[in-house]
Amino acid sequence: MWPRPGCQRGLVPLAMALVPPETLSPSKISSFKDCALAFRFSAIDHLPEEPSPAAVRGTLVHLALEHLFEHNAADRTPDAARAALQQAVAEIQADPEFIELALDATAEQAFFDEAAALVEAYLEMEDPSTVHPIGLELMLETRLDGLRLRGIIDRLELDDDGGLVVTDYKTGRSPGPAYQQGRLGGVAFYALLCEELFGVLPSRVQLLYLGDRTVLATVPTQQATRSLRRKVAALWQAVETACEREDFRPRPGPLCNWCSFQAYCPAQGGDISLVEAARSTSAGQLAC
Numbered sequence: 001m002w003p004r005p006g007c008q009r010g011l012v013p014l015a016m017a018l019v020p021p022e023t024l025s026p027s028k029i030s031s032f033k034d035c036a037l038a039f040r041f042s043a044i045d046h047l048p049e050e051p052s053p054a055a056v057r058g059t060l061v062h063l064a065l066e067h068l069f070e071h072n073a074a075d076r077t078p079d080a081a082r083a084a085l086q087q088a089v090a091e092i093q094a095d096p097e098f099i100e101l102a103l104d105a106t107a108e109q110a111f112f113d114e115a116a117a118l119v120e121a122y123l124e125m126e127d128p129s130t131v132h133p134i135g136l137e138l139m140l141e142t143r144l145d146g147l148r149l150r151g152i153i154d155r156l157e158l159d160d161d162g163g164l165v166v167t168d169y170k171t172g173r174s175p176g177p178a179y180q181q182g183r184l185g186g187v188a189f190y191a192l193l194c195e196e197l198f199g200v201l202p203s204r205v206q207l208l209y210l211g212d213r214t215v216l217a218t219v220p221t222q223q224a225t226r227s228l229r230r231k232v233a234a235l236w237q238a239v240e241t242a243c244e245r246e247d248f249r250p251r252p253g254p255l256c257n258w259c260s261f262q263a264y265c266p267a268q269g270g271d272i273s274l275v276e277a278a279r280s281t282s283a284g285q286l287a288c
Contacts, residue, residue, distance in 0.1 A: 051097035163203030191220035
């Protein structure tokens with residue numbers, strides 16, 4: 001069992017109980033399930049995370065597709081998609097996260113080439129002129145039993161029968177069969193938001209994996225959203241309990257290789273006592 005705060009292995013008590021985050025989102029839910037301590041560092045301590053080429057490339061491709069769907073349907077041609085990517089490239093070059101990557105000329109060219117390949121992959125997966133979007137990068141927020149739920153839908157559209165379709169772009173490769181249901185579970189969160197805000201479930205939620213041109217789709221049901229409500233409530237209770245006890249435990253595993261918080265994580269030889277100073281520095285930077 002992992003030692004409780006203040007006992008040993010570098011864990012030290014803080015002066016007061018931790019304050020839970022103000023909202024829950026699909027990414028926060030996933031983070032808490034993957035590693036409670038990493039969730040704390042990110043969502044509660046607000047420690048800075050180093051940008052990764054994969055994450056920034058995902059931002060670039062999402063931005064390009066958003067610009068593509070700003071055109072009228074008939075104008076969403078392959079050439080328009082490539083022009084949308086060039087527009088996004090010009091914008092991303094001023095993004096602090098892209099600048100922080102500090103790519104040399106060769107790496108930068110590879111970065112943009114990979115983004116272009118993902119846009120081409122998208123064009124092979126569907127004809128954008130047939131899509132009827134009603135929302136792009138749409139922020140949805142609602143309250144569920146006093147808890148604020150928030151999420152950004154990449155694309156909300158209408159199908160041929162007027163039903164809502166939630167589409168989420170993924171710039172990596174699709175998961176294996178054992179993990180597919182978990183990925184669709186994250187998109188079900190958006191179905192719950194739609195039900196709360198619009199009074200109707202989407203007719204379909206789908207993940208477009210551009211990395212290997214795979215579509216994962218499911219039809220939301222009332223039973224599924226009821227189950228999700230219970231799971232969200234239970235997870236939030238677990239977060240509150242962890243905050244009250246100041247007891248967020250690490251979950252060592254393969255994801256540790258990409259974690260930005262190794263310097264603070266006792267499971268990785270880090271020192272959690274450094275969190276307070278890092279948190280103060282981060283808060284000062286945000287204030288500026």
